[in-house]
Amino acid sequence: MTKLIYNAKIYTPQDEGEPRRGAAASELMVLDPGAMLIHDGVVVALGSDPDALAAERGAGGGAESETPIVTKIDMKIDMQGRCVIPGFVDPHTHLCFAATRENEFRMRLGGADYMEIHRAGGGIMSSVRSLRETALEPLLARTLAGLERSLSFGVTTVEVKTGYGLETQAELRQLEAIRLAAEQVVQDVVPTFLGAHSIPVEYRERREEFVQLVIEEMLPAAAETGVPRYCDIFTEESVFTVSESERILTRAREFGMELKAHVDEIVNLGGAEMAARLGCVSAEHLIASDDDGLAAMAEAGTIAVVLPGTSFSLKKPYARAPRMIELGVPVALATDCNPGSCYTESMPFIVTLAVMQAGLSIEQALTAVTLNAAHAIGAAERAGSLEPGKYADFVVLEGESPAVIPYHLAVNPVREVYKRGELVHRA
Ligand code: NIG
Ligand code: FE
Numbered sequence: 456m457t458k459l460i461y462n463a464k465i466y467t468p469q470d471e472g473e474p475r476r477g478a479a480a481s482e483l484m485v486l487d488p489g490a491m492l493i494h495d496g497v498v499v500a501l502g503s504d505p506d507a508l509a510a511e512r513g514a515g516g517g518a519e520s521e522t523p524i525v526t527k528i529d530m531k532i533d534m535q536g537r538c539v540i541p542g543f544v545d546p547h548t549h550l551c552f553a554a555t556r557e558n559e560f561r562m563r564l565g566g567a568d569y570m571e572i573h574r575a576g577g578g579i580m581s582s583v584r585s586l587r588e589t590a591l592e593p594l595l596a597r598t599l600a601g602l603e604r605s606l607s608f609g610v611t612t613v614e615v616k617t618g619y620g621l622e623t624q625a626e627l628r629q630l631e632a633i634r635l636a637a638e639q640v641v642q643d644v645v646p647t648f649l650g651a652h653s654i655p656v657e658y659r660e661r662r663e664e665f666v667q668l669v670i671e672e673m674l675p676a677a678a679e680t681g682v683p684r685y686c687d688i689f690t691e692e693s694v695f696t697v698s699e700s701e702r703i704l705t706r707a708r709e710f711g712m713e714l715k716a717h718v719d720e721i722v723n724l725g726g727a728e729m730a731a732r733l734g735c736v737s738a739e740h741l742i743a744s745d746d747d748g749l750a751a752m753a754e755a756g757t758i759a760v761v762l763p764g765t766s767f768s769l770k771k772p773y774a775r776a777p778r779m780i781e782l783g784v785p786v787a788l789a790t791d792c793n794p795g796s797c798y799t800e801s802m803p804f805i806v807t808l809a810v811m812q813a814g815l816s817i818e819q820a821l822t823a824v825t826l827n828a829a830h831a832i833g834a835a836e837r838a839g840s841l842e843p844g845k846y847a848d849f850v851v852l853e854g855e856s857p858a859v860i861p862y863h864l865a866v867n868p869v870r871e872v873y874k875r876g877e878l879v880h881r882a
Contacts, residue, residue: 456529456530456876457492457495457527457529457530458492458493458529458530458532458847458876459490459491459493459508459530459531459532460490460491460532460534461488461489461490461505461531461532461533461534462488462490462534462535462536463486463490463491463534463536463851464486464488464534464537464538464539464856465484465486465489465501465540465841466483466485466539466821466857467484467501467541467840467842468483468821468826468839469826469840469842470826470835470839470845473785474831474835475822476753476780476785477780477781477783480780480785480818480822480823481816481818481822482818483818483822484501488503489501489502489539490502490503490508491508491841492508492528493847495876496846496847496877497844498841498842498843498845501841505531536855537851537855537870538854538859540825540841540852540857541839541841542609542610542611542612542838542872542873543608543609543610543611543612543802543824543825543828544612544825544831545610545613545792545824546614546645546737546760547614547737547760547762547789547791548601548615548790548791548792548793548800549615549618549649549794550605550613550792550800551597551598551615551616551617551619551629551632551633552586552597552793552794553585553588554585554589554794555794555798556581559572559578560798569795569796570692570721576656578653580653582619582793583619583620586625586628586629587625591628591631591635594628594632595635595636598632598633599636599639599640602615603640604800605642607867607869607872607880607882608800609850609869609872610800610802611846611850611874612643612644612645612828612829612839613643613645614645614646614789615636615644615646616646616647616648616687617630617648617652617683618652618653618687621650621652622655622668626648626650626673630646630680630682630683631680631682634646641879645685645834646682646684646685647685647715648674648685648686648712649686650669650674650677651688651689651700651703652688652689654694666695666703669703670702670703670706674703674707674710675710683712684712684713684832685714685736685832686704686707686708686710686713686714687715687739688700688717689717690718690724690729691721691722691724692721696724697724700729701729704733713736714733714735714736715735715736715737715760716729716730716738716739718744719740719744719748720740720741720742720765721742721771722743723743723744727744727749728747728751730755731748731751731752731754731757732751734755734757735757736757736831736833737757737758737759737787739760739762740760740765740774742772744775749775749782753779753783753784758784758785758827758830758831759779759785760789761774761786761809762788762791762797763776763805763808763809764791764797764799764805764808765791765796765797766808766812767797768797768798768799769796773808773812776813776815776819776823777813780815785827786815786823786827788823788824789805789828801867803869804865805824806821806860807860807864810860810861811861817856817857817858817860817861818857820857825840826840827839846874847875847876848873848874849872850872851869851871851872852869853870867882870882
């Protein structure tokens, strides 16, 4: 099946095999008018002249090839001058959970502090209690609902973490829910094991035993399933220390998982340096990181996954994303969708916050929610930009440029979502 989309305004970063950083984070390819030729769900060619594209010898053939791989066009789609961007990649979510925490949100509005609630045995622990009591089916149903909402906001590739089981069987059930959801949804789903998301209350007086449990039992069991690609951890005051985190992540790597870490969200424990030292693919949050930590990440090529929705929801400062770019750190953005610190599936809202509050330009924000986000979850080979050889995963915005996202406030700017060339959602 061959499709030609035309009369679009196409905005996309270009992949040079690594996330874009520094000045390159602001460079987008803009085609106005823009056309894109798609064959069997994969981008064959882009350009301004649809007739020239129709004669294109695309990926697989190469310009010098005798026969064009596309001989006839089955469908032409007029984008009527609308903006087309790559499908959003959400590289950090906890959207597999059993119950919301609206009560805690009300407590926070009343002045209670997120980490105070956590220390008192609520917070993550309250999600752990509800998940432990929830069977696979309802957990899967809620996960599917979250992923469907995420799709309606233009997300075509998404990472999902465990971390609400914190005991072997419950973590495995959560991993199974993520695996089953991945089979059923339109998006590509990247699973992450986060068995060290918190010290469960029953281990608070004997934390070393919990670290041992993660290392000796949970990690091997999770690895055995073959599901998680990444291992993540919450390195923070009152959660895991840097040295505990290093032990757990190092063990995870021995099981073949790549590494991520929630660091410097509230207190700077040197988490950014740790992530760089361990060769983590990404470090998340980074609100309290200093220049030394960021410089270490730039040096190591560790991607900063900035979570402005969490800053907004917790009424905390925003991570210094412009400074990261200045220092050469590749910056990605994510929802952090979870029932506690940030309950949203909306990547457009994240772009809005990044531009209006965290100091990024529209170009930098778009790069951060597409190509750099794809690199942060190992999905860039097929996702994150519109280029020959990549999946034709794209979003049609109700507007002329990506600026419509923060401009048309608090509405969903996503008109249509295409996954591998197929229309999968229409507003
Ligand atoms: O990234 N900070 C740690 N974990 C999540 C929140 C999890 C929760 O509160 O349920 C986060 O914000
Ligand atoms: Fe998170």
